[in-house]
Amino acid sequence: MATETVLATAVSNGVGKACCKSGPGYATPLAAMSGPPEKLIYVTALYSGTGREQPDYLATVDVDPNSPTYSSVIHRLKMPYIGDELHHTGWNSCSSCHGDPSASRRYLVLPGLISGRIYAIDTMTDPKAPSLYKVVEPKEISEKTGLAFPHTSHCLASGDMLVSCLGDKEGNAKGNGFLLLDSDFNVKSRWDKPGHAPKFGYDFWYQPRFKTMISTSWGAPKAFSKGFNLQHVADGLYGSHLHIYKWPEGEMKQIIDLGNTGLLPLEIRFLHDPSKDTGYVGSALSSNMIRFFRNSDDTWSHEASVVVISVEPLKVENWILPEMPGLITDFLISLDDRFFYFVNWLHGDIRQYNIEDPKNPVLTGQIWVGGLLQKGSPVKAVREDGTTYQFDVPQIKGKSLRAGPQMIQLSLDGKRLYATNSLFSAWDRQFYPELMDKGSHIIQIDVDTEKGGLSINPDFFVDFGEEPDGPALAHEMRYPGGDCTSDIWI
Numbered sequence: 001m002a003t004e005t006v007l008a009t010a011v012s013n014g015v016g017k018a019c020c021k022s023g024p025g026y027a028t029p030l031a032a033m034s035g036p037p038e039k040l041i042y043v044t045a046l047y048s049g050t051g052r053e054q055p056d057y058l059a060t061v062d063v064d065p066n067s068p069t070y071s072s073v074i075h076r077l078k079m080p081y082i083g084d085e086l087h088h089t090g091w092n093s094c095s096s097c098h099g100d101p102s103a104s105r106r107y108l109v110l111p112g113l114i115s116g117r118i119y120a121i122d123t124m125t126d127p128k129a130p131s132l133y134k135v136v137e138p139k140e141i142s143e144k145t146g147l148a149f150p151h152t153s154h155c156l157a158s159g160d161m162l163v164s165c166l167g168d169k170e171g172n173a174k175g176n177g178f179l180l181l182d183s184d185f186n187v188k189s190r191w192d193k194p195g196h197a198p199k200f201g202y203d204f205w206y207q208p209r210f211k212t213m214i215s216t217s218w219g220a221p222k223a224f225s226k227g228f229n230l231q232h233v234a235d236g237l238y239g240s241h242l243h244i245y246k247w248p249e250g251e252m253k254q255i256i257d258l259g260n261t262g263l264l265p266l267e268i269r270f271l272h273d274p275s276k277d278t279g280y281v282g283s284a285l286s287s288n289m290i291r292f293f294r295n296s297d298d299t300w301s302h303e304a305s306v307v308v309i310s311v312e313p314l315k316v317e318n319w320i321l322p323e324m325p326g327l328i329t330d331f332l333i334s335l336d337d338r339f340f341y342f343v344n345w346l347h348g349d350i351r352q353y354n355i356e357d358p359k360n361p362v363l364t365g366q367i368w369v370g371g372l373l374q375k376g377s378p379v380k381a382v383r384e385d386g387t388t389y390q391f392d393v394p395q396i397k398g399k400s401l402r403a404g405p406q407m408i409q410l411s412l413d414g415k416r417l418y419a420t421n422s423l424f425s426a427w428d429r430q431f432y433p434e435l436m437d438k439g440s441h442i443i444q445i446d447v448d449t450e451k452g453g454l455s456i457n458p459d460f461f462v463d464f465g466e467e468p469d470g471p472a473l474a475h476e477m478r479y480p481g482g483d484c485t486s487d488i489w490i
Helices: 029-033 138-145 230-234 425-431 434-438
Strands: 004-007 040-046 057-062 072-078 107-111 118-122 131-136 148-155 161-167 177-181 187-190 204-207 212-215 241-246 251-257 265-270 278-283 288-294 300-302 314-317 328-333 339-344 349-354 362-368 380-382 408-410 416-419 441-447 454-463 473-478
Touching: 107 148, 107 161, 138 148, 138 177, 138 187, 148 204, 204 265, 212 265, 241 265, 241 300, 251 300, 265 328, 278 328, 288 328, 328 408, 339 408, 362 454, 408 473, 425 434, 441 473
Parallel strands: 004 072
Antiparallel strands: 040 057, 040 473, 057 072, 107 118, 118 131, 148 161, 161 177, 177 187, 204 212, 212 241, 241 251, 265 278, 278 288, 288 300, 314 380, 328 339, 339 349, 349 362, 408 416, 416 441, 441 454
16 A cells, blocks of 8 residues: 555545444453454554654554555544644544444544644544544533533443543643543543542543442643653642542542652553452552552442552763663553553663552563663763663664653554553653654564563664654554553453
C-alpha cells in the first residue's frame, strides 16, 4: 500500500449502527488473549511544542510481519487545526459493551490536551486510512461544563463516553472533572456531581461489580504545560491523591492521600478480572508502584507502609539534580493478570513483573532501551565508592535509541510489547531536547510469557524522525480491535 497523508475533514456518518450477534470486543479478558494478532497500530503523532507549524496527526503503523510495509507509517490523518497536543486516545465502544449487539467499535476518541478539542475518528470505514467524523469544540465543552484540557477517555456500557478533563480553560486545577459525551459525541454534562470534583485530574478506571471508579492526579495545566518545575510540587500544583467515586452516580465517597510515596500518581489499572477488587497505580515522581484494594467495609486503602515496588533514585553527575528518579510514566497489566510492565522514562528501562501474587510482584524481565544514562550520554550514575557507570543500549537497524521508553502497549496474547518515547512536548523539550530535532520512534519488545524475560525485536523500528513534514513526537498507541489499556470488562 502506498504511503498516504490526508487532511482531516468532518464527514457525515452515513452508516447506521452495526448489528451482530454480540457487541464489540470480547466476553472475557482471557477470551481476548485468543484474539487475532495485531496488524495495525494507531499512534498519536504531534508537532505541537516542536516549533514546526504543522497540525498533529494520527499515524497508522503496519505491524504485520508478513506485510511488505511492515514497520512503517502507512497513513497519516492530519487534524484540521494546529496546536492540539494529541495525547491519549480511547474508543466509543469496547468490551464493556460486548453484550450489546447494537454497539460497534467504530470511533477512536482523540482529545487535544492543550487545545481542548475532542476528535471522533472513524476507523471502521477503512481501518488502514481512518477519517475524521466529528469535532467537539472546546468552547462548547467549556460553556456547558466549565471543563478543559481533556485527557483520558473510556467507553461506558450505556453507549456514552467519559473523558477526564484536567482543569478549566484558564488552566486551574480546581476546574477539573469528568465530561460525559453521548454516543454521537454530543456534550451531555459533567459526570461528577456538584461539589465532587477531584483535587487534580489525569487517568481513571472503573470496576462496576464493586460500584467504584478511581481517578488519579497529575497537576494544574498552568503548571505542567510550561514544563516541570520541582517548586510547583511544593507549591501544591501537583497531586498525590486517588479519588474514589461511587459508580455510576459520580459521587466522591473517599480520597486517599498517597503522601510522599505517591507524588504524581498517573496511570491506574484494576486487574482485568472484573471480580477482583485490587489494582495498581504508578507514581511518577516518587517512582513507586502502589497497590490499592477494597476493605471489608467497602472503603478502599493502599499499602502505605511498604509499596509493592520502589525504583530507587540514582546518584548522578552532570544533571540538573544530584539524584535522578526513574519517573514511572506508564504501566499496563497483561490480560491474564499474570504480568505487569512499567517504564522508567528517565532511567531508560522497561520492567516485567510476575503479579500472580498481587502483594508480592517478582521481577522477571528488564531491558534498557534509552534514557539519560545510556553510554555516550554526558550524564553518569555514581556508585557509593564514587565510580561512575552507564547502561548499554543497543541500536536497532543501525539507529540509536533516543530519549526513554514512555507509552507502552501489549499484544492481546501478551507476547509483544510496543514502546514510544515522547511524554509531553514541553517535558520532552526539557529532558530530551534531541527529540525536537530527531523525533520519536516506536520499538517492539519480544516477551517471554513462560519464564519471563524481555528482548528487542531487531526487525522493528518506526522512525518518526523521517516523517514528511519533519521529525514528530509519537505518544499513545491503540489497536483497532481494542487492547489491555482501552477495554474494561463488567
